[in-house]
Amino acid sequence: QVQLVESGGGLVQAGGSLRLSCAASGSIFSINAMGWYRQALGKQRELVATITSGGSTNYADSVKGRFTISRDNAKNTMYLQMNSLKPEDTAVYSCNGELTYYSGSQRRTTREYWGQGTQVTVSS
Numbered sequence: 001q002v003q004l005v006e007s008g009g010g011l012v013q014a015g016g017s018l019r020l021s022c023a024a025s026g027s028i029f030s031i032n033a034m035g036w037y038r039q040a041l042g043k044q045r046e047l048v049a050t051i052t053s054g055g056s057t058n059y060a061d062s063v064k065g066r067f068t069i070s071r072d073n074a075k076n077t078m079y080l081q082m083n084s085l086k087p088e089d090t091a092v093y094s095c096n097g098e099l100t101y102y103s104g105s106q107r108r109t110t111r112e113y114w115g116q117g118t119q120v121t122v123s124s
Contacts, residue, residue, distance in 0.1 A: 002026030009118030022095030024076040032098040038091035092117040
């Protein structure tokens, strides 16, 4: 079963740091673009950062200079290093990725996956 699983969320004081991980598992052939999204209580989900298979990155203006997205293709894992955290960063963070996996005899399927989400809470 192909899936994305996040870890690393928690409670931190303002100014602190957290590192989120998103691990893909299953019969994976390749992983294309991946990204982190977040949804605060009562708000719409928003893009935090994305990274291509080649390592090109893109960030929301609100996190530029504080967050760093990276990936380890050998481990099928993506990371989000979050520094200088602010109370407004409090949200459920979810990872997203376009995965190609083995779906049968010499068959491959590509589809988008979401992780289950991990809570990040920043206290003031």
